[in-house]
Amino acid sequence: MSEHRYILLLVKNNAGVLHKITGLFVKRGINIETINSGECNLKNIIRITVTGIWDEYTTDQLIAQLKKLFDVLFVKELESKNSIIKELAFIKIELNNSEENGCEESKIKELAEKLNGKILEITDKNAIVQFVENPIEISNKISSMRAFKVLEILRTGSIGMNKGMEI
Amino acid sequence: MKINGATIVLETLKRLGVTDIFGYPGGAVIPIYDALYDFEGVKHYLVRHEQGAAHAADGYARTKNKVGVCIATSGPGATNLVTGIMTSYMDSIPILAITGQVSSESLGKDSFQESDICGITAPITKHNYLVKTIQELPRIIREAYSLAKSGRPGPVLVDIPKDIQLQKISIEEFEKNWLYQKKLLDKFKRKYIEKDIEIFRDMILESEKPVFILGGGILSSGATKTVKKLLKRVSAPSVSTLMGMGVVPSNFPGYMGMIGMHGIYTANKAVEESDLVIAIGMRFDDRIVGNKNSFAKNAKIIHLDIDEAEIGKNIIPDFSIIGDAREILNKLLSLDFEKDFSQWKNSIFKRKTEEAHQLNQVSVLNQINTFIDDNTIIVTDVGQHQMFAAQHLKFGKPYNFCSSSGAGTMGYGIPAAIGAQIANPDKKVIAIVGDGGFQMTQQELILLNQYSLPVKVIILNNNALGMVRQWQELFHNKRFSQIDLSINPDFMKLADAYGIESLKISDRSSLSSIEEAIKNNKPMVIEVLVSKDFNVYPIIPPGKDFKDTLKGA
Numbered sequence: 169m170s171e172h173r174y175i176l177l178l179v180k181n182n183a184g185v186l187h188k189i190t191g192l193f194v195k196r197g198i199n200i201e202t203i204n205s206g207e208c209n210l211k212n213i214i215r216i217t218v219t220g221i222w223d224e225y226t227t228d229q230l231i232a233q234l235k236k237l238f239d240v241l242f243v244k245e246l247e248s249k250n251s252i253i254k255e256l257a258f259i260k261i262e263l264n265n266s267e268e269n270g271c272e273e274s275k276i277k278e279l280a281e282k283l284n285g286k287i288l289e290i291t292d293k294n295a296i297v298q299f300v301e302n303p304i305e306i307s308n309k310i311s312s313m314r315a316f317k318v319l320e321i322l323r324t325g326s327i328g329m330n331k332g333m334e335i
Numbered sequence: 336m337k338i339n340g341a342t343i344v345l346e347t348l349k350r351l352g353v354t355d356i357f358g359y360p361g362g363a364v365i366p367i368y369d370a371l372y373d374f375e376g377v378k379h380y381l382v383r384h385e386q387g388a389a390h391a392a393d394g395y396a397r398t399k400n401k402v403g404v405c406i407a408t409s410g411p412g413a414t415n416l417v418t419g420i421m422t423s424y425m426d427s428i429p430i431l432a433i434t435g436q437v438s439s440e441s442l443g444k445d446s447f448q449e450s451d452i453c454g455i456t457a458p459i460t461k462h463n464y465l466v467k468t469i470q471e472l473p474r475i476i477r478e479a480y481s482l483a484k485s486g487r488p489g490p491v492l493v494d495i496p497k498d499i500q501l502q503k504i505s506i507e508e509f510e511k512n513w514l515y516q517k518k519l520l521d522k523f524k525r526k527y528i529e530k531d532i533e534i535f536r537d538m539i540l541e542s543e544k545p546v547f548i549l550g551g552g553i554l555s556s557g558a559t560k561t562v563k564k565l566l567k568r569v570s571a572p573s574v575s576t577l578m579g580m581g582v583v584p585s586n587f588p589g590y591m592g593m594i595g596m597h598g599i600y601t602a603n604k605a606v607e608e609s610d611l612v613i614a615i616g617m618r619f620d621d622r623i624v625g626n627k628n629s630f631a632k633n634a635k636i637i638h639l640d641i642d643e644a645e646i647g648k649n650i651i652p653d654f655s656i657i658g659d660a661r662e663i664l665n666k667l668l669s670l671d672f673e674k675d676f677s678q679w680k681n682s683i684f685k686r687k688t689e690e691a692h693q694l695n696q697v698s699v700l701n702q703i704n705t706f707i708d709d710n711t712i713i714v715t716d717v718g719q720h721q722m723f724a725a726q727h728l729k730f731g732k733p734y735n736f737c738s739s740s741g742a743g744t745m746g747y748g749i750p751a752a753i754g755a756q757i758a759n760p761d762k763k764v765i766a767i768v769g770d771g772g773f774q775m776t777q778q779e780l781i782l783l784n785q786y787s788l789p790v791k792v793i794i795l796n797n798n799a800l801g802m803v804r805q806w807q808e809l810f811h812n813k814r815f816s817q818i819d820l821s822i823n824p825d826f827m828k829l830a831d832a833y834g835i836e837s838l839k840i841s842d843r844s845s846l847s848s849i850e851e852a853i854k855n856n857k858p859m860v861i862e863v864l865v866s867k868d869f870n871v872y873p874i875i876p877p878g879k880d881f882k883d884t885l886k887g888a
Contacts, residue, residue: 184453191457232644236522238462
């Protein structure tokens with residue numbers, strides 16, 4: 169069954185490594201929803217989280233093929249129930265103080281607080297709100313933010329870490 | 336004393352045991368060709384198109400079970416290798432491709448003859464490298480060479496910018512970097528426990544009608560002797576894929592021949608009727624399987640392969656063992672077990688001998704059968720003749736059959752035969768090609784003359800693109816679209832232009848003259864005129880299963 173799945177990779181920090189990884193998906197006509205990479209605790213090793221909507225066969229095939237890449241050192245599927253999966257989002261909204269709207273600055277502060285968001289910038293014209301949540305929560309919160317005029321949305325895509333002692 | 340990057344390339348190859356390389360010079364590899372000018376120990380063969388270099392390296396690798404090396408310049412030189420690299424990739428053949436690249440500071444500026452060959456070949460290589468410093472050059476070439484051969488073999492490409500070929504380091508620094516080896520991570524670790532071998536044995540013991548499918552992995556693993564021992568121990572029947580031709584001799588007890596779309600009818604039938612399929616070093620290609628829902632539907636399937644990603648990719652096995660074929664089968668043999676499947680084997684084998692042989696292309700191959708021996712290597716191109724060859728030719732020894740199986744690359748035949756002959760100077764190499772494929776790489780013929788390579792090129796000329804014609808006849812209402820090659824060049828004159836002797840056979844009575852022609856120690860082009868409406872049978876239509884086999888007339 170196709171559902172949101174998360175693949176964790178540890179790869180050597182060599183030029184072109186991301187190309188080789190994404191190429192494996194391209195070759196099979198498989199879509200990547202989000203991909204994140206960055207440094208980790210190991211020297212010269214990059215940690216990558218790839219997400220997409222795939223079935224079990226596709227995910228198993230991808231993992232088996234990824235393992236074969238020379239630069240790839242470790243691959244596993246993160247199971248959402250055993251993992252912390254989070255995403256970062258910025259939402260920029262327009263503020264329109266008027267007699268009709270009232271003071272939108274205070275309204276957004278109130279809403280952000282209620283939604284567990286953080287205000288990164290606020291002027292009398294706009295505000296940027298940050299959320300760090302799991303992807304479904306982020307979507308819900310973005311919907312709530314639509315009470316205001318949304319100018320920009322930025323989502324980083326998911327990153328994940330296994331709970332417990334194991335990687 | 337200093338040594339430049341270009342010489343490092345050659346010196347490293349030499350130390351790795353490379354004696355022959357195939358290539359074509361150009362702007363971005365001039366330093367390497369300059370180093371080659373008076374370099375001793377590595378012989379270079381000048382092909383006439385880079386594709387030929389890759390195929391020659393491939394033919395060299397297949398028939399010698401050793402890494403083949405090819406070299407090309409940047410840009411179009413490198414892209415011309417691509418078809419050959421892909422051919423090796425599809426059949427897991429170890430080749431090392433070295434390409435020149437524009438100078439480091441010109442990278443990414445759309446410089447003259449620049450191409451992102453690492454980007455282009457990423458999906459068709461095991462791994463590739465863009466060399467960034469001269470210090471890492473010896474290590475990379477060494478690593479690339481072992482990588483090509485290790486685990487599941489395949490092509491590896493090293494792209495070397497021109498400035499790195501020209502830079503110099505001291506001999507001491509070179510020696511230090513040559514010795515520096517990163518530990519290669521074993522990407523193809525065995526993944527089984529002793530218990531698995533016992534399960535494997537028990538599944539064989541519990542079966543009544545087992546069939547072994549022999550794949551090319553047995554050849555790359557060097558497991559042919561072990562396989563023969565196992566088959567003899569249990570007297571079980573076997574079949575092979577196209578890549579597995581030669582694992583056992585054609586006359587091996589219980590060997591039924593090739594299976595698949597154009598497989599021997601009785602071989603396919605054996606798989607259909609079996610209750611246990613033991614697939615070794617093969618990947619259930621769609622040309623083998625046909626309809627995957629009905630493939631070997633009465634059988635349990637055991638899949639042995641070194642590549643975990645192959646398990647369950649095309650066919651989901653009932654049981655699998657991941658590891659090297661020779662190692663696993665030796666472990667199996669070391670378990671004490673006896674079983675005799677000879678009754679089952681004989682019952683299906685009897686049917687095989689009842690099959691009648693047909694005329695035409697087949698009669699040419701039967702003629703060839705009368706004189707080929709363990710010292711003969713057969714190289715084919717791609718198409719009808721390839722399937723005829725796989726069906727009808729008799730092989731004794733492994734590594735004597737060379738054919739582009741997975742990729743189906745037309746034009747493979749002549750350059751691969753050149754590579755095979757250079758790898759095996761004491762063997763007789765016969766290239767069987769069609770009139771279509773021949774014209775794709777005919778320029779390489781000149782090498783037979785230039786390097787006195789006694790390759791015999793047999794053109795089965797049916798004045799058509801036969802396999803496509805056959806599909807159009809069978810599946811597209813005989814709408815013969817763009818397959819007619821009635822206007823072909825005069826192959827005799829063409830051979831003459833290349834300074835090669837030739838022979839034309841247009842009737843059956845003169846077929847026997849092939850043997851005479853092949854006996855001599857000179858290159859030869861032999862054209863045999865055959866009928867264009869002679870189809871390859873049996874054929875299982877694409878996506879269909881065994882019961883839909885078309886047997887033909």
